[in-house]
Amino acid sequence: MESYLNIDHVSIDFPTANGPFRALDKVNIQINKGEFVSIIGHSGCGKSTVMNIVGGLYQATEGGVILQGKEVNEPGPDRAIVFQNHALFPWLTCYQNVELAVKSVFGKTRNRQQIRDWTLHNLELVHMTHAKDKLPAEISGGMKQRIGIARALAMEPKVLLMDEPFGALDALTRAHLQDSLMEIQADLNNTVIMITHDVDEAVLLSDKIVMMTNGPAATIGEILQVDLPRPRQRLALADNPDYNHYRSEVIKFLHQRHARKAA
Numbered sequence: 018m019e020s021y022l023n024i025d026h027v028s029i030d031f032p033t034a035n036g037p038f039r040a041l042d043k044v045n046i047q048i049n050k051g052e053f054v055s056i057i058g059h060s061g062c063g064k065s066t067v068m069n070i071v072g073g074l075y076q077a078t079e080g081g082v083i084l085q086g087k088e089v090n091e092p093g094p095d096r097a098i099v100f101q102n103h104a105l106f107p108w109l110t111c112y113q114n115v116e117l118a119v120k121s122v123f124g125k126t127r128n129r130q131q132i133r134d135w136t137l138h139n140l141e142l143v144h145m146t147h148a149k150d151k152l153p154a155e156i157s158g159g160m161k162q163r164i165g166i167a168r169a170l171a172m173e174p175k176v177l178l179m180d181e182p183f184g185a186l187d188a189l190t191r192a193h194l195q196d197s198l199m200e201i202q203a204d205l206n207n208t209v210i211m212i213t214h215d216v217d218e219a220v221l222l223s224d225k226i227v228m229m230t231n232g233p234a235a236t237i238g239e240i241l242q243v244d245l246p247r248p249r250q251r252l253a254l255a256d257n258p259d260y261n262h263y264r265s266e267v268i269k270f271l272h273q274r275h276a277r278k279a280a
């Protein structure tokens with residue numbers, strides 16, 4: 018059966034002064050609907066480049082990305098991106114930031130009341146109704162990230178792309194947001210690709226962890242299937258032998274089999 022999202026033998030060459038630089042070489046990932054997939058690998062291996070190709074921001078030199086049987090060549094609302102640095106419009110309130118995304122996707126098909134209800138519903142999903150009339154400068158980093166997630170979810174994307182979404186947050190805020198994201202995903206069955214540097218985050222959230230080799234010409238080293246039952250509770254998992262097994266598999270990949278050579 019054909020997968021929902023097929024990253025099919027994707028290679029990319031970037032032009033440089035010394036000629037083409039092959040950043041990715043034949044990257045192959047098959048993702049099913051509703052799957053949560055993390056991409057992990059050392060800095061500079063090409064994780065964001067994979068995401069930018071799926072997001073349609075970069076074009077693969079060879080191979081391509083097929084979403085529900087259609088090749089993806091440009092950005093579109095079917096692939097919403099959540100960035101590490103929120104990327105909210107500073108002059109718009111939280112409500113207006115989400116509403117803008119809703120209007121851009123549903124402005125022609127939904128009436129004003131429906132747009133308002135849908136905007137409020139998505140703010141509620143991320144527990145941000147209380148701050149809907151605040152400007153981004155008036156809320157914390159974790160709250161901004163919640164708005165970024167609400168904005169992406171409100172577009173009802175086929176795939177949610179998250180580039181280190183919690184990378185800039187303190188450990189406690191990060192844990193709260195991971196829990197919220199797991200709850201939301203259990204409710205909505207989103208298909209998610211998330212880049213992370215955090216091994217625990219990858220194991221806690223993912224169905225599959227894609228581990229990339231170091232560049233240049235980075236590719237998929239291994240794909241680890243994480244078969245921990247859901248819902249997952251971080252406290253219970255701390256003593257779970259399967260959890261610790263998955264965790265150590267990722268650590269061994271990153272720090273033993275594909276350890277980065279010292280500069």
Ligand SMILES: Nc1ncnc2c1ncn2[C@@H]1O[C@H](COP(=O)(O)OP(=O)(O)OP(=O)(O)O)[C@@H](O)[C@H]1O
Pocket residue numbers: 031032038040058059060061062063064065066067232
């Ligand atoms: N537009 C570009 N032009 C030239 N080279 C690029 C471009 N974008 C990325 N690269 C190169 O491709 C490689 C992969 O970069 P990428 O940003 O995808 O890595 P990454 O794994 O996301 O890194 P990090 O974890 O540090 O964010 C790097 O060597 C980078 O310098």
